[in-house]
Each structure stands twice: as structure tokens, then as C-alpha cells.
Amino acid sequence: MRSPRDERPRLSFSFFRWRETIAIPAAPLQIGDLVIDPPILQAPMAGFTNAAFRQIVRQFGGSGLLATEMVNARGFVWLDENEAEHPDRLWGVAEEARPLAVQIWDNDAETMAKVGRRLVDEYRVSVVDINFGCPVRQVTEKAHSGSYLLREPQRMFHIIHRLVKACNPTPVTAKIRLGCSPESINCNEIAKVVEEAGAAALTVHGRTAKDMFRGNADWERISEIKQHLRNIPLIGNGDLDSAEKVVAAFQNYNVDGVMIARACLGRPWLFSQAAAALKGDPVPPEPTLAEQRDVMLHHFRLVVDRFGEEKATVLMRKYACCYAQGKRGARHFRTHVARVSTAAEFHQVVDEHFPSEPIFSNSAAS
Structure with a gap:
């Protein structure tokens, strides 16, 4: 059932100029008792x-489930024990519309269980997701967490099982990669472990940890995992940067849902495009560059409201680069926006250097 908080206005720009597409039925995704529609x-x-980015995604619509940044469970406990403010990564969660997932990571089952229960009791999250896919060295080699744990299936089982028990009845899900390296792909084995431990869904990024984000995601490998799951849904992730690719994922691969990642960072309207394609509705084309600029400035105002001008300006540099990606003049804009330190400087750089010519291929804009 939708709550009043879900009934928020959608961003309405003139770029909703329709084009035809073909209906591709995609059933709603069920994670425990939670129905995710669209999937x-x-x-x-x-x-x-x-929270600022998620608010913009919600305003455009099209995503059935949003998620926070991943939260370090051990760091959360430390902040709590020292009576410090809870992590910035939980900014907005308590008041935000649902459904909403919070992703946590660590390698200690009891720490994870403690944080998971807090998220359920105090933040009323819809889903608690476990990160077993992060390939960043600080998480893997230094903290022995994230994708590092793919080499320890029984430890993963214990973490998931303990967290499921602690969070009940809120569903617990897991996100993994194909394996630690191309030479040690074990996603089929891990999928069985995840389900047997009680997780309500499995998301798979179609690369190994060693691959980082190089090469192409292997959707054939993702699809093969489905036969190793008995009851829980499989969600595919990797390289989904257009509505057409989302439709193709459902057409060609045995997945119950899809997850969009990096491609949405400068294109939060991508979800609405993909959702329209799945329903067979006309797909909204890309916003004009002027409209994209307006979305970016709206995003900046939301960040300023939370963090203040100085911190928000620094945080917004990376988002601004995402909004410019794939456009002629993106490199020139990045060079200037990377140096801004005040809101006035940010607005000046946007006025003078944000791309204003038609969009070209990513390779031409890098």
C-alpha cells in the first residue's frame, strides 16, 4: 500500500516529447512481502x-526501489557508542518516502545484526541489503569485507543468517559479484549460500572484483545463476545505460529485476525512461541541455540545504561532472568545476562552461 509520502510531485519538464516503443511485460518484483513495481x-x-540524489530520482519516477550509499556497520556502532551524529549516509532516511533500502557492510555478523536491527526499529527501512560486491581495496584488502568475502562462503552464510534473524520481518538481501577474479568465479555456489542463509533476493553485478568496472558485464553468467535459486528473485546489474538495454535484459536474460548504477548519476531521468519502455508507453527522450542544467542546479540547492554552502560546493563537483559526461565540452567543464569552492564560483562556472551543444558519444566527450 502506498503511503501519503509516496504521493510527491514528479519533476515536469518539456522534454517529455514522446516516441513509440514496444510493450515488454515485466512482472513486479517481490522481495519478502515487499512488492517492487516497476522491477x-x-x-x-x-x-x-x-538523500538529495534520491529525491531527484523520486521526482522523476520510474525506480521501484531506491537505496542509500553503503554504510559501514562498524563505523555506525562507533558513532552510536560515542554519542556522535549518525552517519551522513543516513541523511534523510527517517523521513523519506518508502520503499527504501539501506546497504551495510562489515565482516562481523554480530556488528551487522546490531546495526540491521537499529535500521529496522529506528529508521523503519524497507530492505536491509548486504554489500558483498564492493571491489575497492579499502573495503576488501584492508577491511576484509565487500567482495573479499566471496572467498569465504560459510562466513557469508553466517553473516546473512544472523542478519536475517535480527531484522525479521524486514527482508534482507545481498549484492555480489561473479567472483573475486576471472579465475575464481563462484557466483553459482554463492547464490545457493545466499538463499539457504535466508536472504530474500540476490543482486549480481556481472563482473568480478578484479575487473573493477573494466570491460563488459557478463549477463550470460548472471542469467545462469537463476537455475541455482529455488525461490528468491535474481536481480541483474551492470552496463544498463539506456531504456533499450533494460528492456533487452528482461527479454534476453533470466532475471526478475534489474539494478541501474553509474549510468543514472548524471541522468536521474533514466529510470522513468526504462519504466516507460517496460510498460510499452512512449519513452521520454533526453532532456535538453538547458533542462539538464536546471536539474543539476536543483540538485545543488538540495545539497546546500543539508550541508551548507562550503561543504555542498565541494560535494557537488563530482555530481556536476556526471551531469556533463557524454557532452561536447565535458572535459573543459570538469577542469573548471573541479576548482570551485563557493556557490558563487559554482554558478559562474555553470553559466560559462556547462555544455550547451548537442550530446555526442561518450568517447567523443571524454
């Missing part, structure tokens, strides 16, 4: 998917 999820991304 298109926004990926948790550290440093990016904060």
Missing part, C-alpha cells in the same frame, strides 16, 4: 546516492 532498482553507490 527497476537504483543501486547503492558510495559518495553519490545520498
Whole structure:
């Protein structure tokens, strides 16, 4: 059932100029008792998917489940024990519309269980997701968490099982990669472990940890995992940067849902495009560059409201680069926006250097 908070206004720009597409039925995704419709999820991304970004995605619509940045469970406990403010990555969660997932990471089952229960009791989250896919060295080699744990299936089982018990009845899900390296792909084995431990859904990024984000996601490998799951849904992730690719994922691969990640960072309207394509509705084309600029400035105002001008300006540099990506003059804009330190400087750089010519291919704009 939708709550009053879900009934928020959608951003309405003139770029909703329709074009025809073909209906591709995609059933709603069920995670425990939670129905995700459309079955298109926004990926948790550290440093990016904060409350301001999520608000913009919600205003455009099209994502059935949004997620926070990943939260360090051990760091959360430390802040709590020292009576410090809870992590910035939980900014907005308590008041935000649902459904909403919070992703956490660590390698200690009891720490994870403690944080998971807090998220359920105090933040009333819809889903608690476990990160077993992060390939960043600080998380893997230094903290022995994220994708590092793919080499320890029984430890993963214990973490998931303990968290499921602690969070009941809120569903617990897991996100993994294909394996630690191309030579040690074990996603089929891990999928069985995830389900047996009690997780309500499995998301798979179609690369190994060693691959980082190089090469192409292997959707054939993702699809093969489905036969190793008995009851829980499989969500595919990797390289989904257009409505057409989302439709193709459902057409060609045995997945129950899809997760959009990096491609949405400068294009939060991508979810609405993908959702329209799945329903067979006309797909909204890309906003004009002037409209994209307006979305970016709206995003900046939301960040300023939370963090103040100085911190918000620094945080907004990386988002601004995302909004410019794929456009002629993106490199020139990045060079200037990377140096701004005040709101006035940010607005000046946007006025003078944000791309104003038609969009070209990413390779031409890099």
C-alpha cells in the first residue's frame, strides 16, 4: 500500500516529447512481502546516492526501489557508542518516502545484526541489503569485507543468517559479484549460500572484483545463476545505460529485476525512461541541455540545504561532472568545476562552461 509520502510531485519538464516503443511485460518484483513495481532498482553507490540524489530520482519516477550509499556497520556502532551524529549516509532516511533500502557492510555478523536491527526499529527501512560486491581495496584488502568475502562462503552464510534473524520481518538481501577474479568465479555456489542463509533476493553485478568496472558485464553468467535459486528473485546489474538495454535484459536474460548504477548519476531521468519502455508507453527522450542544467542546479540547492554552502560546493563537483559526461565540452567543464569552492564560483562556472551543444558519444566527450 502506498503511503501519503509516496504521493510527491514528479519533476515536469518539456522534454517529455514522446516516441513509440514496444510493450515488454515485466512482472513486479517481490522481495519478502515487499512488492517492487516497476522491477527497476537504483543501486547503492558510495559518495553519490545520498538523500538529495534520491529525491531527484523520486521526482522523476520510474525506480521501484531506491537505496542509500553503503554504510559501514562498524563505523555506525562507533558513532552510536560515542554519542556522535549518525552517519551522513543516513541523511534523510527517517523521513523519506518508502520503499527504501539501506546497504551495510562489515565482516562481523554480530556488528551487522546490531546495526540491521537499529535500521529496522529506528529508521523503519524497507530492505536491509548486504554489500558483498564492493571491489575497492579499502573495503576488501584492508577491511576484509565487500567482495573479499566471496572467498569465504560459510562466513557469508553466517553473516546473512544472523542478519536475517535480527531484522525479521524486514527482508534482507545481498549484492555480489561473479567472483573475486576471472579465475575464481563462484557466483553459482554463492547464490545457493545466499538463499539457504535466508536472504530474500540476490543482486549480481556481472563482473568480478578484479575487473573493477573494466570491460563488459557478463549477463550470460548472471542469467545462469537463476537455475541455482529455488525461490528468491535474481536481480541483474551492470552496463544498463539506456531504456533499450533494460528492456533487452528482461527479454534476453533470466532475471526478475534489474539494478541501474553509474549510468543514472548524471541522468536521474533514466529510470522513468526504462519504466516507460517496460510498460510499452512512449519513452521520454533526453532532456535538453538547458533542462539538464536546471536539474543539476536543483540538485545543488538540495545539497546546500543539508550541508551548507562550503561543504555542498565541494560535494557537488563530482555530481556536476556526471551531469556533463557524454557532452561536447565535458572535459573543459570538469577542469573548471573541479576548482570551485563557493556557490558563487559554482554558478559562474555553470553559466560559462556547462555544455550547451548537442550530446555526442561518450568517447567523443571524454
